[in-house]
Amino acid sequence: MRKTSIKDVAKKADVSIAAVSQILNNKGQRFSDHTIEKVLQARDDLGYVPNSAARNLKGAHNRLIGIIVPSFRMPFFADIIQSMQDNAPTDVNLVFLGSTDDNLQNAIYSLVERGAQALIFGKPIPNRAEVNEFLKKRHIPYLVLDQNADINAQDMVQTNEFTGGSLVASHLLSLGHRKIALILPNKLTDNMRQRRAGFLDTLSTANLSPTTIITATLSKHGGLATVHQLIQSQSTAAFVLNDEMAIGVLRGLAYQNIKVPDDISIVGYDDTDYAEFMIPTLTTVMQPVLDIGKAALNMILRRLDHPNLPFQTAFFDVKLVVRESTGLVK
Amino acid sequence: MRKTSIKDVAKKADVSIAAVSQILNNKGQRFSDHTIEKVLQARDDLGYVPNSAARNLKGAHNRLIGIIVPSFRMPFFADIIQSMQDNAPTDVNLVFLGSTDDNLQNAIYSLVERGAQALIFGKPIPNRAEVNEFLKKRHIPYLVLDQNADINAQDMVQTNEFTGGSLVASHLLSLGHRKIALILPNKLTDNMRQRRAGFLDTLSTANLSPTTIITATLSKHGGLATVHQLIQSQSTAAFVLNDEMAIGVLRGLAYQNIKVPDDISIVGYDDTDYAEFMIPTLTTVMQPVLDIGKAALNMILRRLDHPNLPFQTAFFDVKLVVRESTGLVK
DNA sequence: TTTAAAAATGGAAGCGCTTTCAGTCAATTT
DNA sequence: AAATTGACTGAAAGCGCTTCCATTTTTAAA
Known part of the structure; x- marks a missing residue:
């Protein structure tokens, strides 16, 4: 039940091991068509597949x-x-x-x-x-x-990311929003921090800071869980640090019969596939993934x-x- | 610039190659604590990681x-x-x-x-x-x-899958639907075929067949693209063969101001993460993925x-x- | 102290492959 | 007839590792 090796192919094709190796790798010396044919045939008959472990052992790694x-x-x-x-x-x-x-x-x-x-x-x-x-x-x-x-x-x-966050803030400000909530995952990665920084920075140029900052797990469920607090904050807009959570927020708001964007505007981040299929479609920041x-x-x-x-x-x-x-x- | 090999570790620890191998793999013969210590130390100093290619060459594959x-x-x-x-x-x-x-x-x-x-x-x-x-x-x-x-x-x-399709049909029938559309991806896999078969089979027990069968690419966009035809068919319900497409359908219907489920009921298949976050949340068939x-x-x-x-x-x-x-x- | 047994370790083969090299043999060429 | 060329073989080294076996050293029993 041993796997067939180059040796088996050589024997079957009645040529040397070196010949098999060189022919199959198409390098080294030249061989006659006849020999090449024999080797290829033997390989196919035996279903030989070179062992890449052995191969990599020598120089030529892929x-x-x-x-x-x-x-x-x-x-x-x-x-x-x-x-x-x-x-x-x-x-x-x-x-x-x-x-x-x-x-x-x-x-x-x-x-x-x-x-x-x-x-x-x-x-x-x-x-x-x-x-x-x-x-x-x-x-x-x-x-x-x-x-x-x-x-x-x-x-x-x-x-x-900094620009991304900043764009979101500008957009919301330009729409007249002044009471803006920020919704974050509870574990921030570096890039998310920058996102947040850009957002806060631009908000502060308008002398504003978030009405509330809510954290939750990075997931749709996490987003959904923030809705209660979000509503209490009476914000007119919220920046949710990523689409995944934003989808949850959208869902939660719908459960409470709060209309987006009429009652509150929501912005996500990432522009995942789903953003343009949400109801309403989700304003978000696109990264060229x-x-x-x-x-x-x-x-x-x-x-x-x-x-x-x-x-x-x-x-x-x-x-x-x-x-x-x-x-x-x- | 060669990667450090077991040989280097052996030399550094001043023991045999065999000893290094056996100590690091914690099998084979026994060694004194002193030797073990030396080997471990050498390994860490050198940052040695065994080469699994070489290792797999011998018997004990992982x-x-x-x-x-x-x-x-x-x-x-x-x-x-x-x-x-x-x-x-x-x-x-x-x-x-x-x-x-x-x-x-x-x-x-x-x-x-x-x-x-x-x-x-x-x-x-x-x-x-x-x-x-x-x-x-x-x-x-x-x-x-x-x-x-x-x-x-x-x-x-x-x-x-057959049962899955059948469940969908029963559900829709039990809600009183008689004009039911079927929306398929244009390339069906075997399991999808069964899904369809179950659905059609149960429909036929009520002497019904789909008002229309629409095909599109298996994607949210594909689903969206079927909406026009779906509306024309005047169906009161549609079974979309998977959630991905169903999300597109939901979106498309919303664009046309058609209410789900008031104007038309939609069923998906797969119960992906997103199903329960759609607006409205999506009735679907869950597989224990x-x-x-x-x-x-x-x-x-x-x-x-x-x-x-x-x-x-x-x-x-x-x-x-x-x-x-x-x-x-x- | 001698001796046998146990413990600790080294040597070397071999896994399947690529690559090199000297050399064989036949078919051409000069 | 001699030299050249082309097609190939066989042998061997080496990649990094595991593993078996032999050997040396230590320890405990006689």
């Missing part, structure tokens, strides 16, 4: 990139993953791992062990220094997505080819997408 | 399961993936691959090459016979999720341990979840 995300279920990351997969050159292998904070170490270890030559972090790294040291020691370059980090320690892909995924992959690939180039940070602009969920204050 | 899904963006599969990841024993590695029909062969090949010892297909296999032969030849067991297949060729995990993912993983693991057991099919029941989007016919 590139393996490990990607660590917080969850496969978050639309943002689902998009990132899909876009990376779609854009990966055929000789590049991608391995995705969902990881919580506690098993981040494990995730990294497992990826490195499997031969990942580079890592992409789609989530905050709690003990950054340690991780950095570990990876540096192994000469494994990595890239962080949408997180603050030492600009000189690794490549980064960032979106202009597909481009981000693609850029991250390209940057890390480039890093692999040129380990000594200075670290880069790619910046992506965000865009306010105005839809039905925001309107003039009454 | 188990690698390849999982092929159509897309990472579909909530159904995002859930499946997440649940598998969450339930995987630590010595089992999961590799997910998104794959279209054209590159299914590649996906399979790449997974096998990487040493996958079993495969799970979350999508239809176009050329089943060929794939089956290929995998059988390599003694790689596989499992199909929610697809029809020869019950004696591999393990399967199925949900009671998390259980399904878990079951699939367990079955294939069991198969690995017992290659000769007869093939199994796990059946999961579905449940109609009645929400706001369906109501009595006017």
Whole structure:
């Protein structure tokens, strides 16, 4: 029940092992059509698939990139993953791992062990220094997505979160809103902090600050749970730090028979697939997710080819997408 | 710039390679505390991580399961993936691959090459016979999720799709609906076919058939695009074959100012996260996705341990979840 | 003290593959 | 007839690791 090896193919085709290897890899010496045919035939008959472990043991690795995300279920990351997969050159292998904070170490270890030559972090790294040291020691370059980090320690892909938050504030202000609530997930990542900062900053230029700041878990249910407090605050608008929660808020408000945007305007962030299908459609901030995924992959690939180039940070602009969920204050 | 290998650790700790291997793997012979300490220290100093390729070359593989899904963006599969990841024993590695029909062969090949010892297909296999032969030849067991297949060729995990469709029909009939539309994705998978069959079957017991059958791409946009036709059909209810499309339908109807469920009842299928957050909340059929993912993983693991057991099919029941989007016919 | 048994460790083979190299043999070319 | 070329083989090294077996060292029993 042993897997068929190159030896079996060689025997069956009645040629040398070297011949099989070179013919199947299409490099090395030249062989006659006849021999090539024999080898190919034998391979197919036996259903031979080279063992990549053995192959990688020798020099010519194919590139393996490990990607660590917080969850496969978050639309943002689902998009990132899909876009990376779609854009990966055929000789590049991608391995995705969902990881919580506690098993981040494990995730990294497992990826490195499997031969990942580079890592992409789609989530905050709690003990950054340690991780950095570990990876540096192994000469494994990595890239962080949408997180603050030492600009000189690794490549980064960032979106202009500060601007994003600011755009939201401007938009609401321009609609005449003065009583604006802020709804946050209870665990903020760096990029969310910037989002918040941009928002608050612009609010303050109008001498305003949020009527209330409500926190809840980052989920649709979390958003829904904030509704009671939101209503009590008598705000005329709310900035919900991400679409996922905003969807919950929308739902909760509908349960209370509060009309959006007539009674209150709602703004989300991310412009996930669902935003334009909500009722009302959701005003939100769009990040070019597909481009981000693609850029991250390209940057890390480039890093692999040129380990000594200075670290880069790619910046992506965000865009306010105005839809039905925001309107003039009454 | 070579990665540090076991040899380096051995040299640094001033012990044999064999000792390092056995100590780090905590098996084989016994070693003195002193030696163990030296080795561990050397490993940490060097940041050594064993190369799993080399390791797998020898007997003791850790188990690698390849999982092929159509897309990472579909909530159904995002859930499946997440649940598998969450339930995987630590010595089992999961590799997910998104794959279209054209590159299914590649996906399979790449997974096998990487040493996958079993495969799970979350999508239809176009050329089943060929794939089956290929995998059988390599003694790689596989499992199909929610697809029809020869019950004696591999393990399967199925949900009671026929019942699911039937439940929907009964529900609508019981609400008094007689003019019911059916909205399908234009590419049906086996399970969707069964879903449809159950639905039609139960309709026919009331001597009914759909007022209209509309097809569109499987997406929210696809669903939205069917609205015009749906309205023309003057149906009082519609069964949309999955939530994704149903969300689009809901949206489209709102644009036309058609009230759900007052003017028309809508039923989806899948009970994705979003169903209960729609406005109105969506009546749909729930599949125990998390259980399904878990079951699939367990079955294939069991198969690995017992290659000769007869093939199994796990059946999961579905449940109609009645929400706001369906109501009595006017 | 001798001796046998137990404990600690090193040596080396081998996993499947790629790659190199010297060399064989036949078919061409000069 | 000799030299050249093309097609190929066989052997061997080496990738990093595990594992079996032999050997050395220590400890305890005789």
